[in-house]
Amino acid sequence: MTSKARTPEDLARLFVEFANTxxxxxxxxxxxxxxxxAFPPGSRTVGRTAIRDVIAQMLSSGPVFTVEDALxxxxxxxxxxxxxxxxxxxxxxxxxxxxxxxxxxxxxLDRPEA
Numbered sequence: 001m002t003s004k005a006r007t008p009e010d011l012a013r014l015f016v017e018f019a020n021t022x023x024x025x026x027x028x029x030x031x032x033x034x035x036x037x038a039f040p041p042g043s044r045t046v047g048r049t050a051i052r053d054v055i056a057q058m059l060s061s062g063p064v065f066t067v068e069d070a071l072x073x074x075x076x077x078x079x080x081x082x083x084x085x086x087x088x089x090x091x092x093x094x095x096x097x098x099x100x101x102x103x104x105x106x107x108x109l110d111r112p113e114a
Contacts, residue, residue: 008080024056
């Protein structure tokens with residue numbers, strides 16, 4: 001069974017964990033069904049199927065990800081905005097997550113590069 005995000009901050013850690021094992025299905029499991037991913041840069045990828053295709057293509061080259069320093073999370077009821085200070089100098093990574101009915105969190109909007 002794939003680990004689930006118990007906090008909004010878990011999403012970044014789990015992304016790195018799943019991506020580093022090349023598991024595109026586990027990565028896309030961190031997103032809501034109709035989530036939006038702003039990747040590749042300048043584009044808009046909508047829905048788990050399309051996000052999985054983008055993630056699988058990205059992972060096919062065998063990149064290695066590291067957990068980046070988290071900036072303070074802002075929450076309001078069922079929504080949270082998370083961000084990290086990117087080690088590669090891309091300007092910032094920002095995600096909006098929503099608490100699910102089981103208490104776990106999934107990404108709704110993801111902008112991995114600004």
